[in-house]
Every structure is written in C-alpha cells, then in structure tokens.
Amino acid sequence: MTRSTTRDAELRERAAQVIPGGMYGHESTKWLPDEYPQFFSRASGARIWDIDDNEYIDFMCAFGPNLLGYNDATIEAAAERQRRLGDTLTGPSAAMVELAERFVALVSHADWAMFCKNGSDATSMALMVARAHTGRSKIIMARGTYHGSHTWNTPLKAGITPEDRANLIYCDYNDPQSLQDAAAQAGGDLAGIFATAFRHEVFRDQALPDPEYAATARRICDETGALLVVDDVRAGFRIARDCSWSVVSVQPDLSCWGKMIGNGYPISALLGSDKARAAAQKIFVTGSFWFSAVPMAAGCATLDHIRDSDYLERMVRVGTVLRDRLQQQAASHGYTLRQTGPVQMPQILFEEDPDFRRGFCWTAEAVKRGVYLHPFHNMFVCAAHTEDDVRRTLEATDAAFEALRNREPTLGPVEKLAAFAEMR
Numbered sequence: 001m002t003r004s005t006t007r008d009a010e011l012r013e014r015a016a017q018v019i020p021g022g023m024y025g026h027e028s029t030k031w032l033p034d035e036y037p038q039f040f041s042r043a044s045g046a047r048i049w050d051i052d053d054n055e056y057i058d059f060m061c062a063f064g065p066n067l068l069g070y071n072d073a074t075i076e077a078a079a080e081r082q083r084r085l086g087d088t089l090t091g092p093s094a095a096m097v098e099l100a101e102r103f104v105a106l107v108s109h110a111d112w113a114m115f116c117k118n119g120s121d122a123t124s125m126a127l128m129v130a131r132a133h134t135g136r137s138k139i140i141m142a143r144g145t146y147h148g149s150h151t152w153n154t155p156l157k158a159g160i161t162p163e164d165r166a167n168l169i170y171c172d173y174n175d176p177q178s179l180q181d182a183a184a185q186a187g188g189d190l191a192g193i194f195a196t197a198f199r200h201e202v203f204r205d206q207a208l209p210d211p212e213y214a215a216t217a218r219r220i221c222d223e224t225g226a227l228l229v230v231d232d233v234r235a236g237f238r239i240a241r242d243c244s245w246s247v248v249s250v251q252p253d254l255s256c257w258g259k260m261i262g263n264g265y266p267i268s269a270l271l272g273s274d275k276a277r278a279a280a281q282k283i284f285v286t287g288s289f290w291f292s293a294v295p296m297a298a299g300c301a302t303l304d305h306i307r308d309s310d311y312l313e314r315m316v317r318v319g320t321v322l323r324d325r326l327q328q329q330a331a332s333h334g335y336t337l338r339q340t341g342p343v344q345m346p347q348i349l350f351e352e353d354p355d356f357r358r359g360f361c362w363t364a365e366a367v368k369r370g371v372y373l374h375p376f377h378n379m380f381v382c383a384a385h386t387e388d389d390v391r392r393t394l395e396a397t398d399a400a401f402e403a404l405r406n407r408e409p410t411l412g413p414v415e416k417l418a419a420f421a422e423m424r
C-alpha cells in the first residue's frame, strides 16, 4: 500500500514559512500521527480527498459541519441561487428572517434567533445576554468542557489572563451536587449556567446528560433568575430535531448553534426564549460577515431537510452498525474498545491505553488504508454515510488491528500529546 504524500509535505514546508506553526487550531495535525494529511483538495458525500488525491471515508465531517453530505445538491443549489443575487451586502437579505422563522418553528424553546459566524461568537453572545438579563457576573460551567476559543474558554493558557476567567465557576458535568455547590458559591451573583449537550471532551469517555443534572440546572436558574444556556454547537441536530436537552425534557433559555446549521457554510446562531429577548436587544454584537446571505440560504435549505427527511434515523442506523461490528472486530483481535457517546457522534478509545499509543497506531493504520478516524476526539457520522461505507471501513480497520498487533512491541508513548498535558 503506497500513498503519495509529496504535495502535502511540500505545502507543509511552505506553510511553516508563512503561517505560525504551519497550522493552528483544531484542524492542525500537529497532535495527530504523522500519517495524517494536513491539506485537502475536495470532498463529496462522506468522502474527502487529500491534496495528493488520496481518498478517505471521512468520520470527522469537518469536525461537525458536514451533516447531510459534502456538496449536497439541494444545499448547493440554494446557496448558488443566493450567490447569483448577492452575499455580503450593506444590509441582510430576506434569508435572515426566513432562517430565524425556521429555527423558531423547529427548536421548541426558541422565540427568536440571532446569527453570527462561529460557535465561539454564539457562546460569547450567550454569556453577554445572560449578564445583560440579570445584571450579574458569574457563569457556571463544567470543568473541561469546550465552549469555544475566546479568551474565557480557550483550553490552553497561553495569551490569557486570570481576569479573563475571574467570573467563571466550575462544576462537574452530570454531578447535581457539584452544580448546587457552584450555585452556592456564586451567591446572589449568578448570571447563567452553561451546559454542553452531552459530555464530549477530548481524550475521555463521553456521557449523555443525566436527567437529574439537567433538571437541577433548570431548577437553579428558575430559583435564582439566572439563564440556562445549552451549547449545541457540536451536537446540534445530531441528537434531535430540537435542542439536544429535549431528550432529557429540559428547555434552556438560550441555545448556541454553529457548525452544521448551514451544512458547511459559515454561520452560527444564538436562539432564545422571550424571557431573554429584551437583554438580547441591549447588547452590541456584530461582525462584517455575520449577515452574509449565502450561508443563510444554505441554512434555510439545511433546516428544511432536517425537518422533512429521515437523515437522523439513517445516521443512527449506520452508527449502530459501525459500533457493533467494531466491537466484535476488536475482540477478534484481542482488544477491547471503549465506544461512548451517541452512535452518530462516536468516541473510540482503547481499554488499557492510558497514553493513547494503541489509539494512535490503530487510527494511523486506518488512515493509510483510506479511513479517516480520530484517536482522541469524538467523531461524526453524516447522512451520506452508507452501510457500504461501514463495510469498507471495517475492511480497513480489520487490517489496522492486525498492524497494531504486529507493531505493539515497538510502540512508545505519544510525545506529540505533551502540549495537551495541562488539559488532561
């Protein structure tokens, strides 16, 4: 099996001259095995092609945005129609109102919507609305959860000050008592509680929200007047055709969305209930590209598809087959996988792999065979994945398990993960 990596290597070299570190952020391969390509050229459905034209079945889906399939014909047609009319203009197009109407119709807690570009914009906006609504400062969030890269939540410490986080109080996800303790610590100054849709941190097993934890968050907010914020940026519309906490029957006051709502077009949203409308009107938030019409047209088409199709049930079906067969396959090679989280957003870690050397080796061997998995981040199934993709994936992973078994005696600790030590 020979894969060309020449163009990727050449681009990396050029990038190192003109881009700090050659690449930054969540799509940097500096934390991944050497076999992972950094640069890509194209995508279609559930497939991506790297810059050297190697093809992969992609289980990262651009880290979430690819919900319905890359280059989905319906979404692209809607975007193209709008592109011919105009995109970034002196004011918004009708698509902004049409998209807000669709969100309010689909997401049961929402009475209004505001749009921005990235998930971090939406979560920072939620923080401001909670403070504007209450006139208070403190925000509770679960330790280790990711709500974006702005200074109040970026996971690494470089470039931030203690003041950036001075008003944050941490609890443990799914631990109602620690939530109550955090609320007690906030005293009369609690502005809001942030909650991820489910526990989906890197390097660890995922956990669905505990109904008692969710109900406790709601109760504390009702008792104190603080706002409950569900961060659905990563999990939105992969768990439900509604806010993800609808599955535990808890309605937030605010919810944050991004990634998948334009099926890859750059748009994010903050949704809110009437209770928070006046506060949302008070804050000043904006951006040069926040009102661009093409992503909004793509968003309208995406939400229509979400409302009208069985995309979610198909993702669950494919994810279930993948999980079941992988578990059997791992066992047949003498390994135990820890597969957690919803099947449509799988986290796959190895038992007895504290320094991730097995996971790194296995995913590297899968990438060499045309299947793009991730060794420590949750993955994403999209509506374009088929059972045939799963069958091909399993052929690659079978060979990857065998290669892992052969390489096992030579594996050492994964040095690349040192930068993450402070997070783990």
Ligand SMILES: Cc1ncc(COP(=O)(O)O)c(C=O)c1O
Residues within 6 Å of the ligand: 117, 118, 119, 120, 121, 123, 146, 147, 148, 149, 196, 231, 232, 233, 234, 235, 258, 259
């Ligand atoms: C739960 C959650 N919130 C917020 C964000 C930030 O979104 P963005 O990267 O679009 O700014 C992310 C991104 O991964 C996320 O997973």
